[in-house]
Amino acid sequence: MTDETTERKPLGPEERRERRRLRREKQRADNYARAEKMHIARLAAPDSDPQHTSSRPEQSAYVGCSGWFYxxxxxxxxxxxxxxxxxxxxYADQFDTVEINASFYSWPxxxxxxxxxxxPGDRQFVYTIKVCELITHIKKFEDTETLVKDFGMIADILGERMGCFLFQLPPSYRFSEERLTAILSQLDPARRNVVEFRHASWWNDTVYAAFQKTGTIFCSCSGPRLPDVLVRTSDDIYLRLHGPERWYRHDYSENELAQWADKIRSSGAKxxxxxxxxxxxxxxxxxxLTMRRLLADRTAGSLLPAAAPGTEALDA
Known part of the structure; x- marks a missing residue:
């Protein structure tokens, strides 16, 4: 007879990896069905093709974390x-925004x-939503126009709580003009779209000019082997801090954060x-929290006097 009180033997590294692999395979398979359900819901909505516009966030600086449940x-x-x-x-008592990462792995x-x-209850709180990997990593923007529209329904539901859509491409995804055109032609200009690249070839003037023309926000990154610059292609700037030398593990010093804060103030962004x-x-x-403090004197109104959108790449 099995003793029900006996503790289970801890899983070894290989078993844990296999369990994660199987879980990820199931998530990816489920994403097709979830996307189809949202497609049906979008078409069935009272205004299935509304003349939507981006929400109008009140603040000029939103600082938060990529996820909150760790x-x-x-x-x-x-x-x-x-x-x-x-x-x-x-979390919401201390921050007014969060970047939802779960939506990347599992289509909401x-x-x-x-x-x-x-x-958030009655708090003033805004979400940025990371777009599902079905669009960015599985299909890599190949014939995904309908999927992008379906995912955009999230903004219609969130309304004034909607910040940005973050499209993150994989590190192996190198620049080409064909890929640049494919991405920008499928984005809804009525949304606040941010594109994050993980290959340094995308940091170039051709990309900056195309992003500026379409009002797309280029995601600046603090990450290993990526240009350590703040790029501005619209009235909004977007910065993700992963760690300059090791992904996801770096503890930024106040001096490092002050340098980024100075670049944000100097960017001319609204x-x-x-x-x-x-x-x-x-x-x-x-x-x-440190970055919030450093930018605290700029959280109302414009970060700087109004300036025309540019393609500045400011050294950090």
Whole structure:
């Protein structure tokens, strides 16, 4: 007879990897079905093709983290004894925006999005949504125009809580003019679209000019082997801080953050979106709070006097 009280043997590294692989395969298979359900929901909506416009965020600087539910943040950002059900409330008490990363791995359902809408209560809170990998990593913008429209329904549901759509491409995705055209031709100009590249070949004047022409936001990155510059192609700038030498693990010093803050102020942008993705060791919320403080005197009105959109690449 099996003793039900016997503890299970801990999984070894290979078993954990295999379990993760199987979970990711299932997620990817499920994304097709989830996308189809949102497609049906979009077509069935009262205004299936509305003349939508981007929401109008009130602030000129939004600073937060890429995700908010991380076990390693317990005891560092979340009090040790705080129930996980209280974590979002604790996060939203200190930040007014978050970059939703779960939507990259698992295409959200309409119910998911409506729960995000309710989650902040009466707080002023804005979401940036990372676009599902089905578009950016599986299909890589090949014949994805309908999928992009379907995913855009999220903004219609979130309304004034909608910030940006973040399209992140894989590191192997190198620049070509054909790829640049394919991406920009499928984006809805009525949305606030941000594109993040992970290959340095995309940091070039051809890309900057095309982004400026279409009003697309080029995602500046602090990441290994990527140009350490702040690029502005619209009235909004967008910065993701992953860690300059190691992905997701760097603890930014105040001096490093002050340099980025200076570049943000000097960019001429009307609005800045800044998200910390160095979450592995729990550094993200600490660093984000420091950046908020550094930009605090610029959170109302414009970051700088109005300037025409440019294609500046400012050394950080």
């Amino acid at each position: 076990w390693k943040w317990r005891g560092k950002f979340y009090p040790e004894q705080m129930a996980t059900g209280e974590w979002f409330r604790h 359902t309409v119910a998911n999005v409506k729960s995000w809408l309710r989650q 609005r800045a979106w800044v998200y910390f993705n160095n979450d592995y060791e729990g550094f993200a919320p600490k660093n984000a």
